[in-house]
Amino acid sequence: xxxxxxxxxxxxxxxxxxxxxxxxxxxxxxxxxxxxxxxxxxxxxxxxxxxxxxxxxxxxxxxxxxxxxxxxxxxxxxxxxxxxxxxxxxxxxxxxxxxxxxxxxxxxxxxxxxxxxxxxxxxxxxxxxxxxxxxxxxxxxxxxxxxxxxxxxxxxxxxxxxxxxxxxxxxxxxxxxxxxxxxxxxxxxxxxxxxxxxxxxxxxxxxxxxxxxxxxxxxxxxxxxxxxxxxxxxxxxxxxxxxxxxxxxxxxxxxxxxxxxxxxxxxxxxxxxxxxxxxxxxxxxxxxxxxxxxxxxxxxxxxxxxxxxxxxxxxxxxxxxxxxxxxxxxxxxxxxxxxxxxxxxxxxxxxxxxxxxxxxxxxxxxxxxxxxxxxxxxxxxxxxxxxxxxxxxxxxxxxxxxxxxxxxxxxxxxxxxxxxxxxxxxxxxxxxxxxxxxxxxxxxxxxx
Numbered sequence: 300x301x302x303x304x305x306x307x308x309x310x311x312x313x314x315x316x317x318x319x320x321x322x323x324x325x326x327x328x329x330x331x332x333x334x335x336x337x338x339x340x341x342x343x344x345x346x347x348x349x350x351x352x353x354x355x356x357x358x359x360x361x362x363x364x365x366x367x368x369x370x371x372x373x374x375x376x377x378x379x380x381x382x383x384x385x386x387x388x389x390x391x392x393x394x395x396x397x398x399x400x401x402x403x404x405x406x407x408x409x410x411x412x413x414x415x416x417x418x419x420x421x422x423x424x425x426x427x428x429x430x431x432x433x434x435x436x437x438x439x440x441x442x443x444x445x446x447x448x449x450x451x452x453x454x455x456x457x458x459x460x461x462x463x464x465x466x467x468x469x470x471x472x473x474x475x476x477x478x479x480x481x482x483x484x485x486x487x488x489x490x491x492x493x494x495x496x497x498x499x500x501x502x503x504x505x506x507x508x509x510x511x512x513x514x515x516x517x518x519x520x521x522x523x524x525x526x527x528x529x530x531x532x533x534x535x536x537x538x539x540x541x542x543x544x545x546x547x548x549x550x551x552x553x554x555x556x557x558x559x560x561x562x563x564x565x566x567x568x569x570x571x572x573x574x575x576x577x578x579x580x581x582x583x584x585x586x587x588x589x590x591x592x593x594x595x596x597x598x599x600x601x602x603x604x605x606x607x608x609x610x611x612x613x614x615x616x617x618x619x620x621x622x623x624x625x626x627x628x629x630x631x632x633x634x635x636x637x638x639x640x641x642x643x644x645x646x647x648x649x650x651x652x653x654x655x656x657x658x659x660x661x662x663x664x665x666x667x668x669x670x671x672x673x674x675x676x677x678x679x680x681x682x683x684x685x686x687x688x689x690x691x692x693x694x695x696x697x698x699x700x701x702x703x704x705x706x707x708x709x710x711x712x713x714x715x716x717x718x719x720x721x722x723x724x725x726x727x728x729x730x731x732x733x734x735x736x737x738x739x740x741x742x743x744x745x746x747x
Contacts, residue, residue, distance in 0.1 A: 306337065368391040405733070472499055528546060550727070550729035556638060573647045577659075579610070588701065
């Protein structure tokens with residue numbers, strides 16, 4: 300069997316949850332006898348190849364064949380349309396499929412490659428499986444969060460509200476020209492919502508018609524995999540055909556948990572160590588956790604921040620550089636092989652997310668390592684964190700509530716957690732289930 304995995308970015312530079320999951324799936328597929336490869340977009344072309352406007356090269360990452368492509372953003376006059384309708388990326392994917400005639404294409408994230416992830420395989424009679432990693436197919440910022448930080452149910456005013464949310468300067472120019480409301484009349488069109496000419500009306504149409512167009516593309520995929528029932532429900536409410544849907548929770552690569560130190564009993568230590576692991580971006584809520592420390596007065600409490608500033612550099616730099624609490628230690632990002640050691644050093648993991656998380660890999664990883672989780676009561680988190688069982692939940696954004704929980708835990712007054720419900724399926728189980736899906740779609744059996 301031959302498999303092509305498509306993702307919006309890949310290791311070694313990009314190491315967040317989606318990339319780590321793709322790595323684990325592809326490596327496990329290769330162990331199972333599948334010729335599995337990765338097609339990845341490189342969003343940092345200007346940093347990766349400063350003298351090039353276009354990148355298209357073959358690499359080997361941890362034994363995985365990778366075709367990496369990228370377009371310098373300065374070449375695209377309509378960044379909103381390029382996100383889901385990228386002709387140059389479509390041509391590169393077509394070349395890859397012609398050179399590597401695979402049996403199935405598994406799309407993990409199509410950002411900047413766009414609709415071609417379904418169109419190009421379908422044109423060649425290749426089955427397509429799509430994993431729902433976030434809300435990209437519905438929301439231009441993939442988070443279902445409005446500019447003011449409020450949760451969003453989907454494109455407001457049939458997409459008209461997305462213009463001011465995603466590009467307020469564009470909305471202002473259209474408003475002054477008396478054209479803004481006119482854009483809403485074209486929201487019904489399930490088609491590419493503009494072209495790459497770059498005029499203000501075309502940029503607006505790329506946002507207004509986006510969801511209807513992309514949901515029509517998603518409904519042409521042969522199977523759509525939802526890791527949580529929550530995300531399945533969201534997409535179902537936006538028109539996903541339930542006959543294509545498969546619920547398949549994430550599995551973990553147990554090899555990433557090696558070298559975990561033996562944690563000394565709490566009574567033998569003077570500190571209670573909690574951790575934050577993940578990108579330092581506003582929607583991940585680290586600022587809520589830092590505010591919560593002001594409500595938690597226990598001198599035993601220590602916060603260890605492990606994460607990269609690259610995703611939202613201006614905001615994250617100001618946040619991290621402004622930390623004055625001596626109980627906070629900023630460690631920066633860590634490599635995949637260090638995960639076991641990081642989790643083994645913690646008494647609890649805090650996940651203060653402000654968006655509808657699907658199923659955060661950091662939560663699954665902590666539970667696998669038997670580290671209690673304190674998390675926002677949002678999205679798919681509640682499907683894996685059981686209140687009073689393997690963790691505690693608090694209202695998203697409520698720093699006082701989170702601080703009170705941490706204070707009680709640090710002083711030994713928190714509830715006794717049984718740590719039941721921590722068993723996360725291994726990645727090989729995910730692969731076995733995915734191979735079953737591929738075979739249903741006509742792919743040959745893997746050759747061990």
